[in-house]
Amino acid sequence: xxxxxxxxxxxxxxxxxxxxxxxxxxxxxxxxxxxxxxxxxxxxxxxxxxxxxxxxxxxxxxxxxxxxxxxxxxxxxxxxxxxxxxxxxxxxxxxxxxxxxxxxxxxxxxxxxxxxxxxxxxxxxxxxxxxxxxxxxxxxxxxxxxxxxxxxxxxxxxxxxxxxxxxxxxxxxxxxxxxxxxxxxxxxxxxxxxxxxxxxxxxxxxxxxxxxx
Numbered sequence: 001x002x003x004x005x006x007x008x009x010x011x012x013x014x015x016x017x018x019x020x021x022x023x024x025x026x027x028x029x030x031x032x033x034x035x036x037x038x039x040x041x042x043x044x045x046x047x048x049x050x051x052x053x054x055x056x057x058x059x060x061x062x063x064x065x066x067x068x069x070x071x072x073x074x075x076x077x078x079x080x081x082x083x084x085x086x087x088x089x090x091x092x093x094x095x096x097x098x099x100x101x102x103x104x105x106x107x108x109x110x111x112x113x114x115x116x117x118x119x120x121x122x123x124x125x126x127x128x129x130x131x132x133x134x135x136x137x138x139x140x141x142x143x144x145x146x147x148x149x150x151x152x153x154x155x156x157x158x159x160x161x162x163x164x165x166x167x168x169x170x171x172x173x174x175x176x177x178x179x180x181x182x183x184x185x186x187x188x189x190x191x192x193x194x195x196x197x198x199x200x201x202x203x204x205x206x207x208x209x210x211x212x213x
Contacts, residue, residue, distance in 0.1 A: 009063045010067065015201070016208040017061060018167040019079065020072060024065060024184025026082065027075025032177045034169065036160025045074040047133065049180035053141060055125050056120050063170065066186065069212050076212060082198070091159065097154045099178065100195065103185030105152050109146035112148050119144040135169060142172030145179040155208045 010017055027045055034041045034092075048071040065071050081088030083094070106112060122142040130136050158165070158174055165171065168212045197205070 008062065008067060010069075011211065012210070013208060014192050015204050016212060017191045018188055018197070019076075019208045019212065020061075020065065020069065021068075021184050021188035021191050021207055022193060023072040023075030023079050023187060024049070025075070025099050025181050026078040026092065026096045028181030029092045029099060029183065030074050030078045030089070032158060032174055032201060033089065033092050033160070035174050035177065036158050036165060039161070039164045039167065039170065040170055042074060046177075048072065049177060050138070050141070051178070053183050054120070054124055054132060054137070054181045056117065056124070059161060066118045076209065079209060083202055083209065095156060095158075096181070098154075099181035100185045100188070102149055102156065102178075103182045103189065104151065105154070106149065107184060107186065107189065116144065116148050119148070135172075138169065138176050138182050139172045140181055142175035145175035149179065149182060150175070158208055186210070 010020060028049055031041045031045055031049065048066050051066060052058075052064050055064070069076065078092055078096075082093060107117070123137060123144065126134070126140055127137045131208070137162075156178060165174075
């Protein structure tokens with residue numbers, strides 16, 4: 001992802017901002033599924049998630065996802081399935097809702113939030129030295145997820161090709177994606193997102209999704 005990408009101002013509509021944040025959650029869920037099944041994934045979608053996780057103090061809402069909604073294209077398309085516009089992948093939906101539940105548990109745990117913040121600060125230092133997508137950075141993000149969010153009783157069990165799931169760096173990459181999903185789930189809640197809205201305001205969310213394009 002290019003730092004020179006022009007910033008496209010996010011809509012002022014709270015629903016549109018919720019949709020963009022929720023797209024980040026389901027982009028992470030989609031990439032987790034793809035990595036677990038194929039070992040490969042879309043570079044732009046991946047880099048957007050990693051950068052959003054490392055940058056804990058973005059300059060603006062738009063900066064979180066790199067300034068252009070197309071950086072969340074995978075998530076926006078996946079969200080279309082959830083809202084009934086396209087066929088939904090049930091495994092991806094399960095991961096996405098599990099990420100929302102994990103974030104909900106995290107919000108109630110101040111000690112873990114503090115620990116997470118300290119760990120991500122250390123990872124930022126690594127990213128400044130090595131670059132966002134260096135193995136050391138991804139390993140650090142994966143370890144952060146493993147040492148914090150995966151200690152909750154309700155854990156996300158990832159299904160896929162056993163040989164891929166055990167291949168070098170794959171567990172770390174998947175955990176980094178899960179951590180990114182929780183990061184966007186927290187953003188969704190900050191923007192007023194609630195689970196009941198997914199049921200009662202589907203029409204408004206779909207119109208916002210259509211407007212984003």
